[in-house]
Amino acid sequence: DTAVSQTPKYLVTQMGNDKSIKCEQNLGHDTMYWYKQDSKKFLKIMFSYNNKELIINETVPNRFSPKSPDKAHLNLHINSLELGDSAVYFCASSQGGGELRAFFGQGTRLTVV
């Protein structure tokens, strides 16, 4: 039973398109995240949500819009995709309340052509 699952696993799309990545966790955690891992493997926080409320927006272009319909789901919508958006996007969750041990989904490899 997958704890943090995200779909799709691979996404290839053209510049200028809009795409979404979905994430769900069944751990009962209060906090969810989106991380971006670039080609140099640097893993950087993009957004953090706690109980559906945005806590961290780490200077991400406003083409990226996270949405948390409930605390088990955190989706990422990206408008007007650019070549530089190509990366692996990881969803993660942690218990919250200061407990930050994060558990990661399998990642979505986004390629913009």
Add this chain to the structure above:
Amino acid sequence: QKEVEQNSGPLSVPEGAIASLNCTYSDRGSQSFFWYRQYSGKSPELIMFIYSNGDKEDGRFTAQLNKASQYVSLLIRDSQPSDSATYLCAFARSGYALNFGKGTSLLVTP
């Protein structure tokens, strides 16, 4: 941006040896520190966390924290080829997310 510094490696150790991975951080307010392992093409996997100064052992892994020196390390005893991966150091920022280092690539040779 609060920084986490790691030597990118690769660090090469023979099978059965002790692998020592190091990390320094700049945020003196950090209270929680984590080590993740990431195999190529896979997601990061939590292997150790440490909150207090000193050593914490779990099986073949030992995490060491020195807050005065802003230094955290991971020792892997009896290294196995299956330990070959990238090891990411992370610290907690603002109570709501982890900041990661760029990772150290470890290669354990048979």
